[in-house]
Amino acid sequence: MPHTISQKIIARAAGEASVSVGQIVTCKVDLAMMHDSGGPRRVESKLKELGVGIWDPSKVVLVADHYTPAVDADSAGILSLTRKFATLHKIHNFYDGEGICHVILPERGHMKPGLFAVGGDSHSPSGGAYGAFMVGMGATEMAGVLATGEIWVRVPATIRVEWNGALSRGVVAKDILLKLCATLGMNNDYKVIEYAGSTVAAMWMNERLTLSNMAAELGAKTGIIAPDATTAADLKAKGVQLEPWRAALCSDDDALYEAVHQFDTAALVPHVAAPHSPANSHPVTDTEARHIDQAYLGACTGAKENDLRMAAEVLKGRKVAKGTRLFIAPASTQTTAKLAADGTLAVLLEAGAQMMPTGCGACAGYGAGLLADGEVSIASTARNFKGRMGSSKAEVYLGSPYTVAASAVKGHIADPREFLL
Amino acid sequence: MTLVRIWKFGDQVDTDLLAPGRYMKGSIDELAAHCLEAIRPEFAAQVKPGDLVVGGIGFGIGSSREQAAQALKHLGVGAVIATGAARIFYRNAINLGLPVLVSPDAAKLQDGATVQFDLERATVRDAEGNTLAQCEALPDFLLEIVRDGGLIPNLKKRLATQHRASGN
Numbered sequence A: 001m002p003h004t005i006s007q008k009i010i011a012r013a014a015g016e017a018s019v020s021v022g023q024i025v026t027c028k029v030d031l032a033m034m035h036d037s038g039g040p041r042r043v044e045s046k047l048k049e050l051g052v053g054i055w056d057p058s059k060v061v062l063v064a065d066h067y068t069p070a071v072d073a074d075s076a077g078i079l080s081l082t083r084k085f086a087t088l089h090k091i092h093n094f095y096d097g098e099g100i101c102h103v104i105l106p107e108r109g110h111m112k113p114g115l116f117a118v119g120g121d122s123h124s125p126s127g128g129a130y131g132a133f134m135v136g137m138g139a140t141e142m143a144g145v146l147a148t149g150e151i152w153v154r155v156p157a158t159i160r161v162e163w164n165g166a167l168s169r170g171v172v173a174k175d176i177l178l179k180l181c182a183t184l185g186m187n188n189d190y191k192v193i194e195y196a197g198s199t200v201a202a203m204w205m206n207e208r209l210t211l212s213n214m215a216a217e218l219g220a221k222t223g224i225i226a227p228d229a230t231t232a233a234d235l236k237a238k239g240v241q242l243e244p245w246r247a248a249l250c251s252d253d254d255a256l257y258e259a260v261h262q263f264d265t266a267a268l269v270p271h272v273a274a275p276h277s278p279a280n281s282h283p284v285t286d287t288e289a290r291h292i293d294q295a296y297l298g299a300c301t302g303a304k305e306n307d308l309r310m311a312a313e314v315l316k317g318r319k320v321a322k323g324t325r326l327f328i329a330p331a332s333t334q335t336t337a338k339l340a341a342d343g344t345l346a347v348l349l350e351a352g353a354q355m356m357p358t359g360c361g362a363c364a365g366y367g368a369g370l371l372a373d374g375e376v377s378i379a380s381t382a383r384n385f386k387g388r389m390g391s392s393k394a395e396v397y398l399g400s401p402y403t404v405a406a407s408a409v410k411g412h413i414a415d416p417r418e419f420l421l
Numbered sequence B: 001m002t003l004v005r006i007w008k009f010g011d012q013v014d015t016d017l018l019a020p021g022r023y024m025k026g027s028i029d030e031l032a033a034h035c036l037e038a039i040r041p042e043f044a045a046q047v048k049p050g051d052l053v054v055g056g057i058g059f060g061i062g063s064s065r066e067q068a069a070q071a072l073k074h075l076g077v078g079a080v081i082a083t084g085a086a087r088i089f090y091r092n093a094i095n096l097g098l099p100v101l102v103s104p105d106a107a108k109l110q111d112g113a114t115v116q117f118d119l120e121r122a123t124v125r126d127a128e129g130n131t132l133a134q135c136e137a138l139p140d141f142l143l144e145i146v147r148d149g150g151l152i153p154n155l156k157k158r159l160a161t162q163h164r165a166s167g168n
């Protein structure tokens, strides 16, 4: 029987020779990621109630990103609790204010193909960019995983999404995803999205991360990409050597998919999602040039090294429009250091961008950079639900870092391509 | 059979509507008081224990925040019945002992209707006992988690059984 890459990973984690779609199996977890918001403060009391510790602290990665740096006594308390938890449970893989969890995991070499991984965050599908099967979950379920090292799953069907051809200038992974949200909708519940095609094969890992991350917006269980030479090279640079079976993981040629969608990449233009849903996305050329009070370059899908470099391409030698503010919140401290070293950061700051701390910040509505009633914003984040970024009477558009930067320069929603000739 | 009220919402009731980010630092009491206020301001104050929340497709879409389900549970909601439920929300709710049932009939249920709800049979009936919605029943092991009051009490029970079985 031919199998998809997801089936292969699940079968291995369940100790079965093979698994079929719909089957319910119990899997052993290779890696469990938690952050400060859904992690320790929610799981600690549950572990106490169960009277157990963590099954294997070496398999846990804890990241303080949502409430860091603290903006008030409550968030400081949450961070303090997180640190104590790490010490108490001997979690050595603890990253405190060093970056956003979905960026930290690959950056610090925790992701690799074939892992059966779980994360206490809905964007955990990010791990799929590295050929891991990684799903998001809530705190009670995480407590169960921490206690037992196991979780039940219903083997999902896979939808294969192929993008073929070269991306035009100014068009990036975020545009692919916004287009997919409009085309496939946000209710692909219990399905795996498998990204493939020559466009994906040509992408760097950071762009693949955006694809996998936003499988969450499609409602999918995860978004997986088979490992290839790019994956192996990226991991090698981080000191991760791949066992041959991991490097060779892929779906069988005749694997059964629930659906296969094919897209012509060359035809894709920059997309913008209008309030209040990523699925409300349209070509930027069809989007009204609304005035923007705030442009936000932040979050796991919008402030990685490559994302901020895109913004710098647009902002070089230009200024943020009067009446518009541009915030940048680099996705990790390593990102900041690299961009500071090569002058990218200076380009952004000279254009008038204001620097925010590394972390989730305004993306989750917990940190600085929130919106007032009636304000309009464009952000490089992953979702624009009502009330997510401050006031429930604010409006948030989503776009690629290129589009966000171009909009900041113009003071209204703008097509980045005119800046990228 | 107790009679409960239906609170009906549309498609894509997301986690930011159920558990607004601004109140996430506070207690569950405070958070629950703001549950769904952006689309139905009177909901949190008026919902009664056992009432049913009915939604369309994509119920609970969005973040993994368990508080989205916890807020409903805290307000005493008896079950969520939806055309489709987002997977993390679905698991979170069941792990907290709040049943989520999927049914194509959800769309037919009327806001404000007074109904009876039967978890074992996965049905919603009117006061006379006529079936209004037939839902997909939960698999037995999930039903057991709900009956135990959630995953933690359920695990506690299972761990104790293992403990006894291993003779320690």
Ligand code: SF4
Binding pocket: A066, A100, A101, A102, A121, A123, A298, A299, A300, A301, A359, A360, A363, A364, A381, A382
């Ligand atoms: S940056 Fe935003 S989307 Fe990414 S983990 Fe943080 S809150 Fe979630």
